[in-house]
Amino acid sequence: MPRGMAERMGRLSPSATMEVRRRTEELLRAGVDVIDLGPGEPDFGTPEPVRRAGVAAIEGGCTGYTQAGGIPELRAAIAARYRRDYRVSYAVEEVVVAAGAKQALFSLALALFDEGDEVLIPAPYWVTYPEVARLCGAEPVLVPTDPTDGFHLSPAALEERVTPRTKAVIVNSPCNPTGALLAPEELEAIVELAARHDFYAIFDEAYEAIVYERGPFSAAPLKDEHVIVVGSLSKSHAMPGWRIGWVLGPREVIRAVLTVQSHSITHPASISQYAALAALEGAWDVVDPMVAEFRARRDLVVEALRKIPGIDCPVPEGTFYVFPDVSAYLGGDSAALARALLEGAHVAVVPGEAFGGRGHIRISFTRPRERLAEAISRIAATLEGLHG
Ligand SMILES: Cc1ncc(COP(=O)(O)O)c(C=O)c1O
Structure with a gap:
């Protein structure tokens, strides 16, 4: 039975x-x-050049296994994109390609969270964050944000909830569902707090490119041992079905994500990786x-x-x-x-x-x-x- x-x-x-x-x-x-x-x-x-690159990958026989962290050209193209747009340098060993931002977050949670850890989550939040924390035995700790303040996260409200068990904060900017976009100095304040209390600041930037009056902004230039950035092509290049995202972070975190990935999804689909390469190397216009x-x-x-x-x-x-x-x-x-x-x-x-x-x-x-x-x-x- x-x-x-x-x-x-x-x-x-x-x-x-x-x-x-x-x-x-x-x-x-x-x-x-x-x-x-x-x-x-x-x-x-999905933009036509990207679709064509996917077809070319099929026709060209790019259908075998790839490295767990993604094809080296794609890891390099992701790093180059942040160098170009944000003037920050990530080595290939600080980048891993994932099957979308969601899978990136799932691998990160498995790699980082232990039973009893606390994970700070500003509310309103994307539905997956509390679930992924709980799935790994961690406890989600919600940090309210205020609609009258445009749902911006206050570092003071965040700090009030830090305890010795705090392992990470998951910050989503621009935010699903509120649309709030954090300014560079707000991102800096969060990283400063994470460094002072020694927890990870995970930035989910799935909507980074979909911004209106200001931005785009990324936490990637704040690179240090506490900063982890998750990105995706699902929204920027209308590619949700292709399942391509990535993580930028400290080498040991990237190694751990790579290990989780190699024993779970193996790697994101090879064809999608070649299409993603075309998206990243092509014009962002x-x-x-x-x-x-x-x-x-x-x-x-x-x-x-x-x-x-x-x-x-x-x-x-x-x-x-x-x-x-x-x-x-x-x-x-x-x-x-x-x-x-x-x-x-x-x-x-x-x-x-x-x-x-x-x-x-x-x-x-x-x-x-x-x-x-x-x-x-x-x-x-x-x-x-x-x-x-
Ligand atoms: C905040 C946020 N993060 C991540 C994702 C997942 O994106 P992906 O398709 O890259 O897994 C979504 C999708 O809706 C989202 O809203």
């Missing part, structure tokens, strides 16, 4: 977004015109039209949401999400509100509870402008009914 699931599975929570997803798919299958503002991926295709379109959509969505009574919508400085405060409706139960919007407006959004941000919803502007305008006017009509 099998003895069931591992004890660690009891530490994981099922995704708070699952119910909305299930119902969205059910409605779509029934032919209902649902506008799905849930997805966390660009609605653009392929990103510009996407960012320009996202900026126009952001402005449209923020302006339309702000016209709805009771909604407060901070302007995101990066990412393709807005995270409005909808607590004036249904007593701040945003899970109930997301259900009401799906049933009443046929618009799918993600409830803030999924990100530790009750009273908010996450709206992803990864749809054409006319669909977004239609979605917000449907939301407005449904909310008016809820008020009355």
Whole structure:
């Protein structure tokens, strides 16, 4: 008789977004015109030169195993990109290619976190951080951020929660779901704190390229033994399905990630690595039209949401999400509100509870402008009914 699931599975929570997803798919299958503002991926295709490089890799027979840390040319191209854009020098041994930022974070957690360690996580947070910490036996310690302050992380709030068991902080800038972008001096303050208390500062920069008025900013130039930077091509080059990300960090951390990787995924797919090489060596201006379109959509969505009574919508400085405060409706139960919007407006959004941000919803502007305008006017009509 099998003895069931591992004890660690009891530490994981099922995704708070699952119910909305299930119902969205059910409605779509029934032919209902649902506008799905849930997805966390660009609605653009991968740029053509990158797609062609993938095809060439298949045709050229680049289909065997590669080194666990990735093909040396790609590791070098990642280092070159940071040298060019941020004037910081990482050796190839300080870079590892991963199968996306998520897998990079998972390998890092396995490499760094022990039972009983504490991991500081600013809230609202990306859903995976607390789960990945728990999976490795560590305890997530949430650090609240303030919407009136644009959800910026205060070093004082972070320091208040540091204990001798603090192993790391995971900082996400620009942040999914809030869109907050930390300035270089804020990144510096976090690194200074990590150095003083001797814990790792892990910077998840998956959205680094999707920024509007300021930036891009990276923590990579703050390179020291506490700094770990995670990057990805999923958002910048509309490549989520290719699964390419990376970690920059101290050599011993990179060696440990490499060991975890070599015994788990072996390496990211060879074909994707050659496509990623083309993305990194190619002109970064392929990103510009996407960012320009996202900026126009952001402005449209923020302006339309702000016209709805009771909604407060901070302007995101990066990412393709807005995270409005909808607590004036249904007593701040945003899970109930997301259900009401799906049933009443046929618009799918993600409830803030999924990100530790009750009273908010996450709206992803990864749809054409006319669909977004239609979605917000449907939301407005449904909310008016809820008020009355
Ligand atoms: C904050 C954040 N980090 C990492 C990822 C994962 O990116 P990747 O596709 O590179 O695994 C996502 C994807 O949504 C994200 O929102």
